[in-house]
Amino acid sequence: MIRVFHSMILFCLCVVVFLANLVVVPTACQAGEVVADLTLQGAERLALQRSLKLRSAQLATAATATLITRGYSVYDPQLRLSWQEGTFRDITNFQFFLGETGAEGRQVDLSLSQKIFSGADLTLAWTNQRQNQFSDPPPELNPEYRSEVSLSLVQPLLKDFGREVTEQDQIFASIDRDMSVQQLRAQASAVVAEVRNAWYDVQRYRDQLATRDISLSLAEKILAENRARLDAGILAPIEVLEAEVGLQVRRRERLDSERALHDAIDRLALALNTHEELTLEAGKLPLPDIEPDENRGLHTAQLKRPELLELQQAITKQHVQRDLDKNQLLPRLDLGASYSHKGIGEGFNEAVDQLPEDDIRSWQVGLTLSYPLGNRAAESDLLRTNLEMRRITLERQLLLDQIRQEIRAAIRQIEVSRAKVGVSRDESGLAEEKLRILLKRKEVGLATTREVLEGEEDLARAKTDESSALADFNIAATAYLHATGELLDQAKIRFVGVDAGMPEKAAFVLDAQ
Template sequence: MTATQLPRRPVHALVLGLLLTLPAAAPAGEEDPVPAPPTLDAPLEPAGREPRPSAAAQALGLPQGDLPPPDSGEGLTLSVEDAVLMALRHNRSLAAEQLQPAITGTFEAVERAVFDPELFAEASASREESVRQFSEVNRPPAVSLSQREQAEAGLRQSLPTGTDIELTLSASRSERRDQISTTEQFTSRAGLTLTQALLQGARIDSNLASLRQARVDTAISRYAFRGFAESLVADVEQAYWDYVLASRNTAIYEESLEVARRQLEETRQRIRVGDRPETEETSALAEVALRRQGLIDARSQRARARIRLLQLINPPAARWDSRIQAEDSPTPDVPPLEPVAAHLQLAMDLRPDLNEARLQLQRGELEVVRTRQGLLPRLDLFITLGRSGYADSFGSAWRAVDDEGYDYSVGLQFSHPLGNRAGEADARRARLSREQALESLYHMEQLTALDVQNAWYEANRTREQIAATRQTRILQEQVLETEQTRFRVGSGTALAVAQAQRDLLESRLDEMEAIIRHRQALTDLYRQSGTLLLRRGIEAPGDTRAETAY
């Protein structure tokens, strides 16, 4: 499959598929293909037994015996696919990040609620008692009592067209009582009020701008989540191969330490039979000490890589001291790289951060549309229609609504701040922010092209280094074999053999590092081009290009 033919999957939850570009795991029980150093013909002590210490070794204070194993706890066998799957299931930061699109989506519901119908109701009661004093003598004061109960209910809604609609139903009872008579009246009314914005607030695109911005924010959060998931998968793969490299380096140092011990024992045997001077032992001892020093560092690096990998995958049943057995074996056979232009084209379409920048520009365009309304004055047309009924009871009052009585009102409302500095400032800020987002998008596209090309050249460099380091390692094996032959026939020195062993060790480490770094470089190239999740068969939101007009 070429870089321009990657499959497009629907947006679903994260699901791990088969990793398409990684090598198959080695069969169970099969050892990793680490080249073994040339063997010596001299008699060797049984494996695992430390050679007999000499006076020179005791004088130098070199430790005797094997180094203790650094890891304890239960074992955990992992392939790189297993590591990625565990991270997608159990990584704490991913679990927290996965909630962000849902949280952002709630703001979309808030903006949508602006246009939802609203039911309202109100009830009130009032009572007033008044006493009127007269100036005439012996005339009692006049007492009057008035009370009123009123209830109103209705439905109102704002539409994207700038129209406000309100439908009301109300009923009231009024009573007036004095010393002479009592008057009671029941009133009912049905009314409809329409208010239409004629200037500010009259455009549909302006009224829907906030809702559309909320939808854009939700889409931005999806792309941000995809970018986080890609970074997590890349980190897990990088950490996995770092652990594999540290484990292989540790194995190489252990083998080289064993070879140095054998060389030391052979040197001691030749010194005992008088074939070599005693000064030759110092070079062999120094080489053993160097191998121990490198082995200590390699084991420490392996422990750090193990802890980092455990932290990323967060296995539920594992502990910090759990051992990890890596199933996947690095192989020197790598496929040719796809053209850099293909990766650039994919990056322009699929990079999550680039799509986020496009959506930020779209959000800025909506802000320009929204703030443009603030430059206009407020001019609203309102119409109120109603019918009322009057009777001596509530039932009769509602039946009287059908009579000829009615009321209506029509008018205009106008308002505009003098100078309108706030509206002009908002509109100007929106235009400048949109220009800033556009420049940021152009800059992001340049950075994307730079990142992809740098990642491609790094992947190509590590690919070429695999063949170069392999050739160097083969030649160093031949050099070591030559020096060992010269040492056996008496024309070489232990120092020359030690130097050849050291050069072979470095070449083996360089070859293994080149193989691992190429795997990591490919992962980084796929992440920079925005195709890592697609290549690994992982479905996540944001797998299409975000379109915007600019």
């Protein structure tokens, strides 16, 4: 038994060495991290880091990537060990002989099979059998030991032939991972757009609050001056009343601006998924340096818009499925080949010792043809795949038309906002000059309090229009970049751990620089 055990171990080691080069081993990659800041870029990174929707999409992408590793299991060698033992008895009835026959036997089989990229199944097997017959007269070798080592190959030549058929699970898993990555990019782009819009709204209302603070200070100054002049007897009481009403109006307007600012900050905090108090960087809204173009934007969207790329991957998947369905329409023609060495003896050792010899060797080559009459299942699968491909193609065209509309709307908003910025700045300059003149005229009694307050209100409205136009300009620029798929590139956001091999252990994180 010890020798039998050693022989089995030696056989297994030989098989492992024989098939070692056929095993495909995937690799993994590393993941990066994101860093938070208080600037706009820092807010974007913080949102990408804390977004629950994005985190869910990251986990879904990582889970999809593990299917690629699972697909390589088709190349995992299959080890099979079987043991059988039993006895059978019968009666032999011949013309001159009637007697009991039978045998008792034991059989142990050990085999290792390996799938090859061409679709073939390669099997290395070792069969050992012991048989003790009850016939009279008994055979010369009783009990009889048989041992056989065989190598067999079954290679499909038509149906199920080729790497694409063999590795279809890996191919589909890889495409699904790429589609999941595009979904992740789309979610990230939506998060960045939401954060930017909320950020620009905060800046809008912060500038408007600053304008209202200036208006309130001026109204308080006018009221104080009017009261002093009233006490001196050189001003009518109605002027003080005008100043008091103007002050109350500006206090109310400041409260409205302050409420709008806090609401905008809350929306930004919600986008950042934080309950902490936010402190934004100081500064004015920038004037975006962007020259949008519809044709260029649409061309860029076809190359970078995640939703379009996802549908393109879906079409690619259907192309692969169509090739597989066409393969299933073919008849099955399998090439079978085998080669074996046998040994026989009164003992197990004697049978094993004969295996290296060529006395009892066998080989066999043959073809097997099979074909389902009608083959309606494969034909239906091919028809369904063609219909699905047409559906996805139409869906992609519909999305492309929608993106074109988004680009046009963003371009119109950019043009209108750019014009509004110019007009509001000119209006602000004019209102400032008018207010300066009114204040000087009021000092010498040539302008009433109402006229000064109206002039100040004109300036405040012009400043408010300017900040709103700047915010709308930035929001429109964000919408254009989002529509063309350039928003992540413009924000310098890249993915780590997606394109290197098969990252079944990679955390799909966003690295914002």
